[in-house]
Amino acid sequence: MNETYGSSDPSVVRSIAVTTDDLVSAFEANRRANRPVVLRVTPPFYGRMRARIHLTGGEGTDYVDPSPIHLDPEVFFDEAVPTYPEVDDTRPEPYELETHHEHHTNAVTEWRTAVRSHLRDTVEFPTRAGHTVDVKYLG
Numbered sequence: 001m002n003e004t005y006g007s008s009d010p011s012v013v014r015s016i017a018v019t020t021d022d023l024v025s026a027f028e029a030n031r032r033a034n035r036p037v038v039l040r041v042t043p044p045f046y047g048r049m050r051a052r053i054h055l056t057g058g059e060g061t062d063y064v065d066p067s068p069i070h071l072d073p074e075v076f077f078d079e080a081v082p083t084y085p086e087v088d089d090t091r092p093e094p095y096e097l098e099t100h101h102e103h104h105t106n107a108v109t110e111w112r113t114a115v116r117s118h119l120r121d122t123v124e125f126p127t128r129a130g131h132t133v134d135v136k137y138l139g
Contacts, residue, residue, distance in 0.1 A: 006044025008066040010125055014047045015134040018076065020119075022053040023137075024112050027073040031084040039076070041069040041125075069125055076135065081118040085111055 018039060026037040040054035043066045051071060085107035092099045125131040 006046050008043060008045070010041070010043075010045050010066065010069055010127055011129070011131045012045050012047060013041065013049050013125065013131070013133050015136055016041060016049045016051045016123070017136045017138055018051045019053075019138045020116060021139055023073055023076055023119075024115060026053050027077065027115065028084065028108075028112070030073060037073065038070040039073060041071070043068060071123060071125075075123050076120055077115060078118045078120055082111055082114050084108075 023039065026039060029037040036056045038054050038056055039051040041049050041051050045066070054068075054070070056070060085104065087100075087104055090100065090104040090107045092103050119137060120135065122132050122134055125133055
């Protein structure tokens, strides 16, 4: 691989940097929306890369070969990651709209903090042979 020009082979990637806020936002968006959000690693590939939040389907025709790597935000978290608090789960009794909004907002804030302690040190790239890369979290 020529470090100056990069490679079309994603197996040259040794580590990726991810902004933790982007990762948590993508993870949350996939629990709340119908359109999947991913962390995208865009070619050409180098030893160290950046994974950025991306709404799938927005590649256009700029990327033909090689294609960007799309990573589901879920792969960055261990299996013990807390579940996202659903609106119905935060409903207070007796019900009051303002109290419910406050309870849900607090539950989501606590969830966003809690999931950060469940980050993996490595992720698997979706290549034919499989390829494990280190993850460096920013922020």
